Amino acid sequence: EQDAMSAAFDAAVAADARIEPRDWMPDAYRATLIRQMAQHAHSEIIGMQPEANWISRAPSLRRKAILMAKVQDEAGHGLYLYSAAETLGVSRDELLDKLHTGRQRYSSIFNYPTLTWADVGAVGWLVDGAAITNQVPLCRCSYGPYARAMVRICKEESFHQRQGYELLLALSRGTPAQHAMAQDAVDRWWWPSLMMFGPPDDESSHSAQSMTWKIKRHSNDELRQRFVDICVPQAEVLGLTLPDPELRWNASREAYDYGPIDWTEFQEVLRGNGPCNDQRMEQRRAAHEEGTWVRDAGVAYAAKHGEAAA
Ligand code: 3HC
Secondary structure (H helix, E strand, O other): OHHHHHHHHHHHHHOOOOEOOOOOOOHHHHHHHHHHHHHHHHHHHHOHHHHHOOHHHOOOHHHHHHHHHHHHHHHHHHHHHHHHHHOOOOOHHHHHHHHHOOOOOOOHHHHOOOOOOHHHHHHHHHHHHHHHHHHHHHOOOOEHHHHHHHHHHHHHHHHHHHHHHHHHHHHHOOOHHHHHHHHHHHHHHHHHHHHOOOOOHHHOOOHHHHHHOOOOOOOHHHHHHHHHHHHHHHHHHHOOOOOOOOOEEEOOOOEEEOOOOOHHHHHHHHHHHOOOHHHHHHHHHHHHHHOHHHHHHHHHHHHHOOOOOO
16 A cells, blocks of 8 residues: 555656655655645745834935845745645644744754845845755756745746846946945845755755755756856946956856855854844844734634634
């Protein structure tokens, strides 16, 4: 019986079919999807913090409206991904508790500070740009709910990336001080954005299995390279330089060679020693605490009006 179900699972994955919540799946497939989807959702929620710092400081009403829309989108992406993860038999409360107690991760990139307004542009262009490069292949992930969530999220990410790029273009073509502010932000966000794609392939503990299961469609280094190749011409249009003296076109590879990434920095950030790890977690836990009354009111309302508990 089990062998037949396991064979059916393997055949479905081999045929690029979608695995749906009620289908049989190996426990390890379920576990790695819960891990990745939960951490993806956590990243969206924590990712609201760096940009939210600038909503009340935006230089114009137009910029404020754009940034508010983007941060609200990130919250929605998080809730969308928690809902998709719940189809695997875990509860949102359980996942949030794992985040709050450091047993589940969120993306390293959100442990860096947004020091000037130009950082909002660099985050949109580079961080959301990297997220798009990583998320487009996830639209073809073998697990149905995750793949479908990615389709909707990728459409909104394009707006996020575009508004960041346009913000940087305005600054870069502005006064010398504005140009310098844009260059400083790109200098600080470039290397951490490359780290978003994960460790090098030969140090990636999950890649081989995730690629066999068609959760991961391309390796960390492949997507990192794709992102570098996309950004170099965009930086030229921006009139900003990427902070890597070894960056150069390699005609034989038809790709850009780039300098070494500081993986000790990456590992330190993952260990909790990044510039903003403590602050991000304190703010997250406080927000969860302060939101208790909203959750209680929602449950009370559902109980009173006989709907299934929220
Ligand atoms: N930050 C934190 N942890 C990371 C990481 C990063 N940038 N990259 C890798 N890791 C962790 C992995 O989680 C794993 O640790 P774990 O076993 O405790 O989970 C370990 O490092 C080994 O890495 P692997 O490459 O073996 O792990 P994966 O196969 O999971 O690959 C990944 C890492 C490419 C990030 C993959 O998990 C993935 O594609 N996740 C979905 C995308 C995602 O999470 N994006 C977050 C970006 S931010 C965002 O989307 C918000 C946007 O709106 C800006």
